[in-house]
Amino acid sequence: MTEPFHLSASQAQIKFNDGSLTVEEYAKSLLSRIEARDSAVHAWAHLDPELVLQQARQLDQIPSEKRGPLHGVAVGVKDVILTKDMPTQHNSPIYDGDAPKIDAASIAVLRANGALIFGKTTTTEFAATSVGPSHKGPKTANPHDPSRTPGGSSSGSGAAVGDFQVPIGLGTQTVGSTIRPGSFNGIYAMKPTWNSISREGQKLYSLIFDTLGLYARSIDDLKLLLDTFQLVDDEPEEKFEVKGGTFALLTLPTPDWPEPGPGTAAALKKGAELLRSHGAIVEEITLGDEFRPMYKYQMQVLTGDGRVAFLPDYYTAKDKLDSYLVGHVENHGKHTRKDQLKAFDELAAMRPKLDALVDKYAAIIAPSALDEAPVGLENTGNAAFCGPWTAMHMPVVNVPGFQGEDGLPIGLSVVSSRYRDQHLLRVSREVGKIFEAEGGWTRKL
Amino acid sequence: MTEPFHLSASQAQIKFNDGSLTVEEYAKSLLSRIEARDSAVHAWAHLDPELVLQQARQLDQIPSEKRGPLHGVAVGVKDVILTKDMPTQHNSPIYDGDAPKIDAASIAVLRANGALIFGKTTTTEFAATSVGPSHKGPKTANPHDPSRTPGGSSSGSGAAVGDFQVPIGLGTQTVGSTIRPGSFNGIYAMKPTWNSISREGQKLYSLIFDTLGLYARSIDDLKLLLDTFQLVDDEPEEKFEVKGGTFALLTLPTPDWPEPGPGTAAALKKGAELLRSHGAIVEEITLGDEFRPMYKYQMQVLTGDGRVAFLPDYYTAKDKLDSYLVGHVENHGKHTRKDQLKAFDELAAMRPKLDALVDKYAAIIAPSALDEAPVGLENTGNAAFCGPWTAMHMPVVNVPGFQGEDGLPIGLSVVSSRYRDQHLLRVSREVGKIFEAEGGWTRKL
Numbered sequence: 001m002t003e004p005f006h007l008s009a010s011q012a013q014i015k016f017n018d019g020s021l022t023v024e025e026y027a028k029s030l031l032s033r034i035e036a037r038d039s040a041v042h043a044w045a046h047l048d049p050e051l052v053l054q055q056a057r058q059l060d061q062i063p064s065e066k067r068g069p070l071h072g073v074a075v076g077v078k079d080v081i082l083t084k085d086m087p088t089q090h091n092s093p094i095y096d097g098d099a100p101k102i103d104a105a106s107i108a109v110l111r112a113n114g115a116l117i118f119g120k121t122t123t124t125e126f127a128a129t130s131v132g133p134s135h136k137g138p139k140t141a142n143p144h145d146p147s148r149t150p151g152g153s154s155s156g157s158g159a160a161v162g163d164f165q166v167p168i169g170l171g172t173q174t175v176g177s178t179i180r181p182g183s184f185n186g187i188y189a190m191k192p193t194w195n196s197i198s199r200e201g202q203k204l205y206s207l208i209f210d211t212l213g214l215y216a217r218s219i220d221d222l223k224l225l226l227d228t229f230q231l232v233d234d235e236p237e238e239k240f241e242v243k244g245g246t247f248a249l250l251t252l253p254t255p256d257w258p259e260p261g262p263g264t265a266a267a268l269k270k271g272a273e274l275l276r277s278h279g280a281i282v283e284e285i286t287l288g289d290e291f292r293p294m295y296k297y298q299m300q301v302l303t304g305d306g307r308v309a310f311l312p313d314y315y316t317a318k319d320k321l322d323s324y325l326v327g328h329v330e331n332h333g334k335h336t337r338k339d340q341l342k343a344f345d346e347l348a349a350m351r352p353k354l355d356a357l358v359d360k361y362a363a364i365i366a367p368s369a370l371d372e373a374p375v376g377l378e379n380t381g382n383a384a385f386c387g388p389w390t391a392m393h394m395p396v397v398n399v400p401g402f403q404g405e406d407g408l409p410i411g412l413s414v415v416s417s418r419y420r421d422q423h424l425l426r427v428s429r430e431v432g433k434i435f436e437a438e439g440g441w442t443r444k445l
Numbered sequence: 446m447t448e449p450f451h452l453s454a455s456q457a458q459i460k461f462n463d464g465s466l467t468v469e470e471y472a473k474s475l476l477s478r479i480e481a482r483d484s485a486v487h488a489w490a491h492l493d494p495e496l497v498l499q500q501a502r503q504l505d506q507i508p509s510e511k512r513g514p515l516h517g518v519a520v521g522v523k524d525v526i527l528t529k530d531m532p533t534q535h536n537s538p539i540y541d542g543d544a545p546k547i548d549a550a551s552i553a554v555l556r557a558n559g560a561l562i563f564g565k566t567t568t569t570e571f572a573a574t575s576v577g578p579s580h581k582g583p584k585t586a587n588p589h590d591p592s593r594t595p596g597g598s599s600s601g602s603g604a605a606v607g608d609f610q611v612p613i614g615l616g617t618q619t620v621g622s623t624i625r626p627g628s629f630n631g632i633y634a635m636k637p638t639w640n641s642i643s644r645e646g647q648k649l650y651s652l653i654f655d656t657l658g659l660y661a662r663s664i665d666d667l668k669l670l671l672d673t674f675q676l677v678d679d680e681p682e683e684k685f686e687v688k689g690g691t692f693a694l695l696t697l698p699t700p701d702w703p704e705p706g707p708g709t710a711a712a713l714k715k716g717a718e719l720l721r722s723h724g725a726i727v728e729e730i731t732l733g734d735e736f737r738p739m740y741k742y743q744m745q746v747l748t749g750d751g752r753v754a755f756l757p758d759y760y761t762a763k764d765k766l767d768s769y770l771v772g773h774v775e776n777h778g779k780h781t782r783k784d785q786l787k788a789f790d791e792l793a794a795m796r797p798k799l800d801a802l803v804d805k806y807a808a809i810i811a812p813s814a815l816d817e818a819p820v821g822l823e824n825t826g827n828a829a830f831c832g833p834w835t836a837m838h839m840p841v842v843n844v845p846g847f848q849g850e851d852g853l854p855i856g857l858s859v860v861s862s863r864y865r866d867q868h869l870l871r872v873s874r875e876v877g878k879i880f881e882a883e884g885g886w887t888r889k890l
Contacts, residue, residue, distance in 0.1 A: 082547075084545070098547075099546070100529070100545045100546045100547030101544075101545045101546055102527075102545030102547060103757075105649070105754075105756070105757045106757075108757035108758075108760070108761060109756060109757050109760055112757070112760035112761050113760065195652050195653075195750065195753060196753065197753065198649060198753050198754055198756065198757065199649075199652070200648075200649040200754070200757075203645075204550070204643060204644075204645040207640050207644070207652055207653075208640075208652075208653075229756070230752075230756060230774075233782065234781045234782045234783055305640065307675075308640060308641065308642065308643050309550075309643055309645070311550070311554060311643065311674070311675060312548075312550045312551075312553035312554050312557070312643065312645075313553075315553070315554055315557035315558065316553060316557050329675075336679045337678065337679045337863070337864035338679055338864075340864075341797070341800075341863055341864065345793065345796060345797045348790065348793035348794070348796075349793070349794060351790060351793075352786070352790045355786075418782070418786055419782035419783075419785075419786065
């Protein structure tokens with residue numbers, strides 16, 4: 001029998017609508033799943049079952065004609081996003097127990113549309129280090145193999161959605177903090193176009209890169225979210241077909257970046273074969289030399305941004321701040337303003353150029369992570385493959401479906417130009433059908 | 446006798462240091478000034494004298510060797526910036542009485558360095574309309590003539606600092622919300638380089654334009670703030686001399702912008718004459734055609750940004766949101782993503798070009814506002830002259846010293862390239878000595 005926690009948010013909503021499931025029953029099922037799995041996965045930084053059930057009952061009492069489009073949709077929230085009824089602790093001892101009574105913009109939108117804000121999920125410190133959440137908090141593990149990292153910095157949301165503890169998760173991405181956990185946990189992960197969803201109330205690292213991230217196990221669920229956040233493309237919504245579509249396969253974003261591991265290399269190869277076997281044209285491309293310094297520039301800008309963003313915490317409690325972040329504030333790298341501006345301006349100049357390149361294709365297919373999730377919880381993995389799309393403000397969807405040499409999930413990034421988020425979702429839907437059916441990895445319950 | 450409220454923050458600190466004044470005595474003097482003047486000026490959205498005195502007494506108890514660089518510096522805070530011990534209401538009925546227990550990044554930095562967070566000052570709705578704060582809140586008036594606007598959107602901070610109710614004020618600027626009130630109230634106003642001070646916890650309108658603004662009646666006070674916020678230029682600190690310096694006089698930022706009124710035109714003329722009479726070279730320049738669409742592009746980006754920023758409030762209480770902001774969310778202007786991106790990218794491309802142009806000079810001298818403050822409190826005036834520097838991320842200081850045909854103060858904008866904030870302050874110090882002494886307007890007590 002399918003228990004309610006197995007359902008995607010969209011599937012649960014069908015049952016809420018036909019009266020065969022209440023939000024309270026659904027919430028109880030999710031809580032039971034969490035209870036059964038939490039000692040292995042440790043996805044939650046804060047979870048108050050009583051609050052969840054109380055809000056679920058309130059949602060059940062809303063007459064059906066007054067229910068919002070996200071009625072009863074359970075959302076796990078990365079613990080760098082403010083929630084007025086729960087603490088927000090950033091996995092930093094500076095914020096132990098801190099609970100400001102304010103919702104982030106994203107949470108306000110979700111609540112106003114009927115979502116059930118479920119709890120807070122683990123993060124690396126301020127979503128700004130790649131040291132695992134085990135560094136200062138719960139030892140969040142990959143639900144598919146607890147000896148491995150779920151990735152980060154959105155560790156808890158990725159793991160919770162991958163483990164059926166909640167259908168939807170919010171993450172954030174400044175370099176690769178949403179897409180990498182998407183790949184490691186075998187789920188859909190979306191980083192929308194920069195600033196297409198308000199980042200207000202989400203811990204600041206970089207104004208120009210930070211983006212809210214979305215996790216789900218189905219494209220239908222992501223579509224629910226994009227519509228609620230009013231992401232509208234210029235172009236009308238038309239069905240996309242893989243047959244006759246043209247994709248760019250980008251094995252190495254720039255020649256300066258790391259080689260994909262064997263699992264990712266095989267996934268890229270198989271992904272291209274599958275698309276071709278379904279009638280698509282797949283062209284292998286590389287990015288020109290003009291894009292070569294992209295990652296270097298991103299890191300330069302990020303360092304300057306971190307210098308500003310962490311100054312308050314530095315003044316408040318330098319001794320409780322990760323040394324990497326202290327290094328930002330104290331400018332250990334001795335970055336000049338001139339270099340920082342050059343990097344900022346050059347990245348800006350690349351954006352329309354990369355848009356134009358990508359618009360020749362239905363989408364780019366690219367690696368999401370170096371390989372399947374590595375063993376160990378102390379480090380959340382390498383973000384290098386995700387950085388360019390963050391720096392370029394382009395929307396990305398991690399589509400799951402492949403597996404690595406040890407059987408852990410691997411996804412591929414599907415990328416389009418800025419503000420084509422709905423287009424990207426339509427492409428990802430069709431690509432996902434193929435990858436999930438024929439890619440070789442199957443999500444186990 | 447000079448009462449303590451007459452003192453700048455730096456002057457008060459000298460007295461704190463030599464023991465001739467306590468922070469409590471100083472706070473009491475400021476409170477008495479406010480009590481005497483509030484019925485005319487209405488600068489405050491929230492002020493709790495008991496809280497102020499309690500914090501002042503706490504500061505007095507800190508042993509001198511443990512006092513921060515901002516010890517006892519009283520700061521009025523625009524009511525779109527979060528303060529953990531006071532409400533933040535954004536002059537919006539949606540936020541009536543709302544008091545989240547969290548400090549904005551700027552407030553955390555100020556507090557950690559010993560500042561006395563005094564109270565919340567009035568704003569236009571969400572700092573995003575030019576309708577006066579009288580629209581939905583107190584009728585903040587210009588302290589130099591209560592029949593006139595103090596400007597906006599940082600109305601209360603500008604008026605309070607101009608009226609000696611507090612030595613330092615925080616504002617924000619998305620187009621011209623800090624610099625314009627600076628000119629209207631006859632005070633120094635600084636909009637630092639974009640993202641050189643964290644904007645976290647400050648109501649979001651535009652990620653790419655919003656900037657924290659600083660008000661003071663002296664350059665020494667601005668210097669205190671810049672140092673605390675760790676604004677460091679690449680170049681070493683060297684004294685600037687007007688004699689032998691080269692300035693650009695920019696009468697009309699682009700040919701598409703409005704003509705300055707007679708007061709501003711006269712101030713520009715007199716400012717140039719004064720600089721020349723002190724041995725500077727002043728070249729009249731205009732910006733080339735490539736910069737012509739700057740303001741149009743800024744408004745396009747702003748509309749797209751407002752569409753995202755006000756979506757939560759729109760969902761929560763559309764009926765309580767100003768129709769202009771509803772228009773952003775509903776995209777009444779039918780702006781396309783393509784136009785929005787073109788505007789965003791073109792502004793980005795202009796930034797290094799304008800930096801290079803400005804770097805040929807010690808600074809640009811430009812108008813801060815159309816003219817002296819207009820009569821009436823319903824509208825806070827035109828921001829067109831301030832927009833370009835906000836869009837270009839360049840630091841600006843409004844230097845007071847001139848007056849209009851009706852005797853109200855008029856300032857001029859001194860502008861430099863990005864991340865030369867300390868350089869700009871040194872230039873403004875010397876320019877300000879001349880303008881304040883010989884410009885024709887004198888601040889009355």
